[in-house]
Amino acid sequence: MTLDEFTLTEFKCGYVALCGAPNTGKSTLLNRLVADKVAITSPKPQTTRHRLLGVVNLPQAQILFLDTPGIMDPKTLLNEALVRTAVSALNDADVVVWLTTPQENAREREVILSHLRFLTKPLIIALNKIDTIAKPEILPLMELFHTLRPEAPVVPLAALQGDGLPELVREIIQRLPVAPPFYPTDHLTDQTERFLAAEFVRERVFHHTSQEIPYAAAVQIEEFDESERPRLVKIRAVIFVERDSQKGIVIGKKGERLKTIGQEAREELEKMLDCQVYLELWVKVWKNWRKDPRALRELGYGIS
Ligand SMILES: Nc1nc2c(ncn2[C@@H]2O[C@H](COP(=O)(O)OP(=O)(O)OP(=O)(O)O)[C@@H](O)[C@H]2O)c(=O)[nH]1
Ligand SMILES: [Mg+2]
Incomplete structure (x- = not known):
C-alpha cells in the first residue's frame, strides 16, 4: 500500500x-x-x-x-x-x-x-x-x-x-495520538513462533473438521526444538478435543485427516520459519476442557 x-x-x-x-x-x-x-x-x-x-x-x-x-x-x-x-x-x-x-x-x-x-x-x-x-x-x-x-x-x-x-x-x-513509534520497524507482531505454530495447526483443524469439533479443539506445543536451525525445526504438538468420538474424527480413517492437517500446517510453518519443519501431531482427549477453568488457564485462554 x-x-x-x-x-x-x-x-x-x-x-x-x-x-x-x-x-x-x-x-x-x-x-x-x-x-x-x-x-x-x-x-x-x-x-x-x-x-x-x-x-x-x-x-x-x-x-x-x-x-x-x-x-x-x-x-x-x-x-x-x-x-x-x-x-x-x-x-x-x-x-x-x-x-x-x-x-x-x-x-x-x-x-x-x-x-x-x-x-x-x-x-x-x-x-x-x-x-x-x-x-x-x-x-x-x-x-x-x-x-x-x-x-x-x-x-x-x-x-x-x-x-x-x-x-x-x-x-x-x-x-491516533501524536506519539513516537513504540516498536522497531521490523517488529510485526508480539506472537511467538511457538504460539503461531499452535495456531497454524488449529487453523487446519478448523478447515478440516465441522460441527462441534473446531470449537472443541485446542492445540498445545509440547516441543519446539530449534537446535538444528536454520536447517530444521522439530515441533511436537497435541490437539486436544473433548470426547473420544471427536478424537476419532480428527484422526480420520487410517489417519488420513490428521495427515492432511499435519501436511498443510507443516507447509505453512516452513514458510513462516523459513526452514524445513518436522511436525509431529498427537490427538488427546481432555474431557470438557472448555468448561474447566484450570484447562483454560493451561491452554492459555485467560485474559491476555
Ligand atoms: N467475501 C468476503 N469474505 C471475507 C472478507 N473478509 C473476510 N472474509 C472471509 O470471512 C471469513 C471469516 O474471516 P476471519 O478473518 O476469520 O473473521 P474473524 O472476524 O477474524 O472471525 P473470528 O476470529 O471468528 O471472530 C473467512 O472465510 C474470510 O475469508 C471480504 O472482504 N469478503
Ligand atoms: Mg479472527
Missing part, C-alpha cells in the same frame, strides 16, 4: 482494536494490513481466541492493530474468556474499529453495540465484505450504520481483496 499522499506534520502512534461479531473478517483484515500471516482465519465463526498484535509502519505513523476474538453471547466458560479478551482490547485501544458485515443479523449487532455503548474513544465503523452485495445496496447500509453511531465514519471495505484499506487507514491516522 502506498500512502505517500498522507500529509501529516507530526508522527502518530497508537493502539487500534479491531472488534466485532465472530466471522466478520477481523483477522483477514489484520493479515492484509500487516501483509503477513499473523492471525489464523477460517470461514467458521469464533476462530480467534487471543488478542493479537499486528504492527503497520507508515512514513508518518505506526499503527498497533489488536485483533480480537469475536464478541458474542457467551455460552461456555471459553466463550466468556474470549469476550473478556476482546473487551480488554477495547479498553486499552486509542481508536476502535468496529468491523461489521452485510450478513450480520440484528441480534449480533445488538451484542456489539451494547459493548460499545459507553465507549468514549474514537470509533470507526468498517463495513466489510461489500463484495458480497450489489453496489446499490452499499449506500443504504452505510446510512443505517451512520444512524447507529452518527459520530463514527463508515468505511466500506473488502478485506479479502484489500479494497478500501487506504481509506480506513486514513481515518485511523486522523484519530
Whole structure:
C-alpha cells in the first residue's frame, strides 16, 4: 500500500482494536494490513481466541492493530474468556474499529453495540465484505450504520481483496495520538513462533473438521526444538478435543485427516520459519476442557 499522499506534520502512534461479531473478517483484515500471516482465519465463526498484535509502519505513523476474538453471547466458560479478551482490547485501544458485515443479523449487532455503548474513544465503523452485495445496496447500509453511531465514519471495505484499506487507514491516522513509534520497524507482531505454530495447526483443524469439533479443539506445543536451525525445526504438538468420538474424527480413517492437517500446517510453518519443519501431531482427549477453568488457564485462554 502506498500512502505517500498522507500529509501529516507530526508522527502518530497508537493502539487500534479491531472488534466485532465472530466471522466478520477481523483477522483477514489484520493479515492484509500487516501483509503477513499473523492471525489464523477460517470461514467458521469464533476462530480467534487471543488478542493479537499486528504492527503497520507508515512514513508518518505506526499503527498497533489488536485483533480480537469475536464478541458474542457467551455460552461456555471459553466463550466468556474470549469476550473478556476482546473487551480488554477495547479498553486499552486509542481508536476502535468496529468491523461489521452485510450478513450480520440484528441480534449480533445488538451484542456489539451494547459493548460499545459507553465507549468514549474514537470509533470507526468498517463495513466489510461489500463484495458480497450489489453496489446499490452499499449506500443504504452505510446510512443505517451512520444512524447507529452518527459520530463514527463508515468505511466500506473488502478485506479479502484489500479494497478500501487506504481509506480506513486514513481515518485511523486522523484519530491516533501524536506519539513516537513504540516498536522497531521490523517488529510485526508480539506472537511467538511457538504460539503461531499452535495456531497454524488449529487453523487446519478448523478447515478440516465441522460441527462441534473446531470449537472443541485446542492445540498445545509440547516441543519446539530449534537446535538444528536454520536447517530444521522439530515441533511436537497435541490437539486436544473433548470426547473420544471427536478424537476419532480428527484422526480420520487410517489417519488420513490428521495427515492432511499435519501436511498443510507443516507447509505453512516452513514458510513462516523459513526452514524445513518436522511436525509431529498427537490427538488427546481432555474431557470438557472448555468448561474447566484450570484447562483454560493451561491452554492459555485467560485474559491476555
Ligand atoms: N467475501 C468476503 N469474505 C471475507 C472478507 N473478509 C473476510 N472474509 C472471509 O470471512 C471469513 C471469516 O474471516 P476471519 O478473518 O476469520 O473473521 P474473524 O472476524 O477474524 O472471525 P473470528 O476470529 O471468528 O471472530 C473467512 O472465510 C474470510 O475469508 C471480504 O472482504 N469478503
Ligand atoms: Mg479472527
